[in-house]
Amino acid sequence: MMKDALQQLLDSCIEHGTETDLDALQHLLEGVQKKIIQNKSTFIDGILHMERTFEQNTCEITIPIQSVLNNNLNILHGGITATVLDTAMGSLANYYLPEGFGAVTNQLNIHYTAPGTGDLLRCKAEIIHQGSKTMVISGEAYRSDGKKIAHATGTFFIISK
Template sequence: MTDQLRQLLESCIENGTETDLQVLNILLQGVQKRSERNSDSYVGELLHMERKIDNHTCEIVIPINPAIHNNLNIVHGGITATVLDTAMGSLANYILPEGFGAVTNQLNIHYIAPGIGDQLRCCAEIIHQGTKTVVISGEAFRSDGKKIAHATGTFFIIPK
């Protein structure tokens, strides 16, 4: 595997555009951070997520870069959905007692404006906490403060 990976990296470095090399660097930094932190998820590290969480809210910020752009050079809607789902799911899991976890049951997103600028910030807050589900609201903002998406998510509570 090491020789095959080395050849692949060398080919990408030799033949890639400046943007390709920038994206490769961003992705490799994410893999390196996952390894250093011993994270159990690649998604957070590949997107360079920074998270703040308490009993009521969760905020995740990611840098906007070409690795997350769609063909219009704005943040891909799936990336916005992923960060919103992660913020809401992180909050749902944070508030649950030991031995329980939360998984997404339903995710509703309304896209409002394009994701442009330097960073994407997603905030989540609890709407309802029951014994079987948690309902959470989320909003995504670009670096100029404009809201780009509003979401709600329902999360099943399951034993781990």
């Protein structure tokens, strides 16, 4: 039953969608497929096509910028930038915590400095402070031409899993 309804929805989108709509749909479906194939832990990782690396107390996440992620001004939606910054900072916090502990966002501050344009968003996070109950992490977001588009700080609660 669910597959039939999904197939009908997909067929309708394909039949009535513009090229831009179909490009967005393909991007989203490829992200869901990536989540399934790579056994990603969350749909947001797959849907945003996140590539994550850790090195020297930093975490870096890159995503391709695609029209489905844009706001009505046709630039990257600030909420997407916030999501990727939060994910980079939270991933870093969780990466360095001992077994049995996790980190969740307590506070997130973002200063947007330029529009998100181009082909790629790159967010880099680094630990500022690690205590027994909280961590403070900074993050910066860059567009594909290297221009910084946002600076963030986040406080993360350390919790038992």
